[in-house]
Amino acid sequence: MEKKTISPAVIRRLPRYYRYLGELLDLGVEGISSCELSKRMHSTASQIRQDLNNFDSFGHLGYGYDVKNLHDKIGEILGLDQSRNLIVIGAGHLGQAIANYAQFERMGFALTGLFDVNPDLAGKKVRGISILMLDDLERFVQEHGADIAALTIPKDAAQSVARRLMRLGVPAIWNFAHVDLEVGEKTVVENVHLSDSLMELSYNLTSRRCDQK
Amino acid sequence: MEKKTISPAVIRRLPRYYRYLGELLDLGVEGISSCELSKRMHSTASQIRQDLNNFDSFGHLGYGYDVKNLHDKIGEILGLDQSRNLIVIGAGHLGQAIANYAQFERMGFALTGLFDVNPDLAGKKVRGISILMLDDLERFVQEHGADIAALTIPKDAAQSVARRLMRLGVPAIWNFAHVDLEVGEKTVVENVHLSDSLMELSYNLTSRRCDQK
DNA sequence: TAGATTGTTAATCGATTAACAATC
DNA sequence: TAGATTGTTAATCGATTAACAATC
Numbered sequence: 264m265e266k267k268t269i270s271p272a273v274i275r276r277l278p279r280y281y282r283y284l285g286e287l288l289d290l291g292v293e294g295i296s297s298c299e300l301s302k303r304m305h306s307t308a309s310q311i312r313q314d315l316n317n318f319d320s321f322g323h324l325g326y327g328y329d330v331k332n333l334h335d336k337i338g339e340i341l342g343l344d345q346s347r348n349l350i351v352i353g354a355g356h357l358g359q360a361i362a363n364y365a366q367f368e369r370m371g372f373a374l375t376g377l378f379d380v381n382p383d384l385a386g387k388k389v390r391g392i393s394i395l396m397l398d399d400l401e402r403f404v405q406e407h408g409a410d411i412a413a414l415t416i417p418k419d420a421a422q423s424v425a426r427r428l429m430r431l432g433v434p435a436i437w438n439f440a441h442v443d444l445e446v447g448e449k450t451v452v453e454n455v456h457l458s459d460s461l462m463e464l465s466y467n468l469t470s471r472r473c474d475q476k
Numbered sequence: 477m478e479k480k481t482i483s484p485a486v487i488r489r490l491p492r493y494y495r496y497l498g499e500l501l502d503l504g505v506e507g508i509s510s511c512e513l514s515k516r517m518h519s520t521a522s523q524i525r526q527d528l529n530n531f532d533s534f535g536h537l538g539y540g541y542d543v544k545n546l547h548d549k550i551g552e553i554l555g556l557d558q559s560r561n562l563i564v565i566g567a568g569h570l571g572q573a574i575a576n577y578a579q580f581e582r583m584g585f586a587l588t589g590l591f592d593v594n595p596d597l598a599g600k601k602v603r604g605i606s607i608l609m610l611d612d613l614e615r616f617v618q619e620h621g622a623d624i625a626a627l628t629i630p631k632d633a634a635q636s637v638a639r640r641l642m643r644l645g646v647p648a649i650w651n652f653a654h655v656d657l658e659v660g661e662k663t664v665v666e667n668v669h670l671s672d673s674l675m676e677l678s679y680n681l682t683s684r685r686c687d688q689k
Numbered sequence: 690t691a692g693a694t695t696g697t698t699a700a701t702c703g704a705t706t707a708a709c710a711a712t713c
Numbered sequence: 714t715a716g717a718t719t720g721t722t723a724a725t726c727g728a729t730t731a732a733c734a735a736t737c
Binding site for chain 1: 482487488490491492494495517518553554555556558560568569570572573574576577579580583584585623624647648650654656662664666668669670671672673674675676677678679680681682683684
């Protein structure tokens with residue numbers, strides 16, 4: 264649809280717009296100006312208008328934006344109107360946390376498979392899905408397909424599983440392992456590096472005293 | 477120590493440098509040039525040198541950087557040489573995942589408390605720490621202190637717990653709730669918004685076909 | 690020494706903010 | 714209409730990359 268490439272900085276802000284617009288919807292707000300929205304989000308009206316106009320002209324002159332419409336449109340841009348199959352590889356606490364998170368289903372992501380190497384977990388059910396052994400990955404994906412694979416496994420296992428997923432044609436990897444995966448250009452990777460996040464927090468905590476006058 | 481403010485873009489890269497240098501240490505590599513490191517990290521030598529020189533001149537002319545020394549120095553910059561008490565609020569799967577993650581202890585973060593509102597969990601032990609009721613938060617923090625509080629609770633509860641933490645003087649919040657917390661300027665917040673991350677992945681998956689020639 | 694690589698300044702690139710004509 | 718607010722262009726700001734003198 265859209266021809267030009269959108270800057271990553273804009274993409275990263277879209278989920279946040281989506282979240283705020285969802286909250287406004289719940290509050291029963293029907294319309295909002297970029298100025299008012301920017302105050303809520305602690306950003307600038309200019310940035311909001313610039314960001315949105317990367318995709319389309321959603322606003323109404325002299326009035327602002329229709330909350331419901333904008334929420335829907337951003338949802339479409341993010342692909343939330345399509346349903347996606349999500350498999351989770353690694354059924355430890357983190358894997359089960361993701362498998363259990365109902366919010367994701369509301370955004371169109373359906374948990375269809377859950378894998379682990381630990382035989383003690385075999386057959387245990389999480390949200391109605393039985394944990395399978397990792398050996399069954401190929402058979403399962405060939406049979407049922409998978410759009411997104413969440414990798415909640417130790418870093419030493421991650422690259423080899425990523426290779427198997429690429430071979431199976433799974434197009435997207437949501438990577439929680441503390442390693443940067445090497446994948447082909449057909450594969451989309453999104454990293455959640457919790458230890459990086461904690462280190463960033465640690466830096467800000469450490470250097471905080473300088474800011475305080 | 478350092479006077480000038482460091483740009484957030486640089487700070488976000490530091491944990492990644494730290495991770496790669498740790499890997500090089502494990503491989504027994506003693507020295508590395510910015511050029512060689514940039515190839516491994518898929519970044520540029522120029523950026524690495526710029527980034528590091530925000531803090532100090534760590535390199536040696538004609539030779540490069542001493543891996544062990546640079547790893548240690550970045551660790552210090554990130555505050556990993558100091559030990560921090562971490563409490564986890566919300567003992568669901570995500571909370572337990574964080575509580576169980578041994579890697580954090582190696583970086584100087586010690587789990588000292590674990591809280592939940594569910595009475596069924598009271599007294600259950602995770603890594604030797606008994607789960608306490610959220611009502612005990614004030615008493616616990618006044619007695620034992622806390623440097624960082626991880627918030628692994630539903631979004632509706634997050635802001636009110638954040639206020640309690642601010643009142644108790646807990647300086648840092650690692651927020652996993654899907655909401656932007658409003659905190660005073662004395663409090664440092666680091667967000668991990670998993671649903672935002674999944675939506676970003678969804679966008680990249682949706683718009684992927686355009687890139688493929 | 691000669692080759693290599695740094696630290697740093699200058700040039701480029703990209704992202705954010707400001708300004709304003711168009712118009713509902 | 715008059716007031717408000719958009720979409721968009723221009724100006725500013727910040728971050729990345731290139732270049733190179735200094736020197737181990």
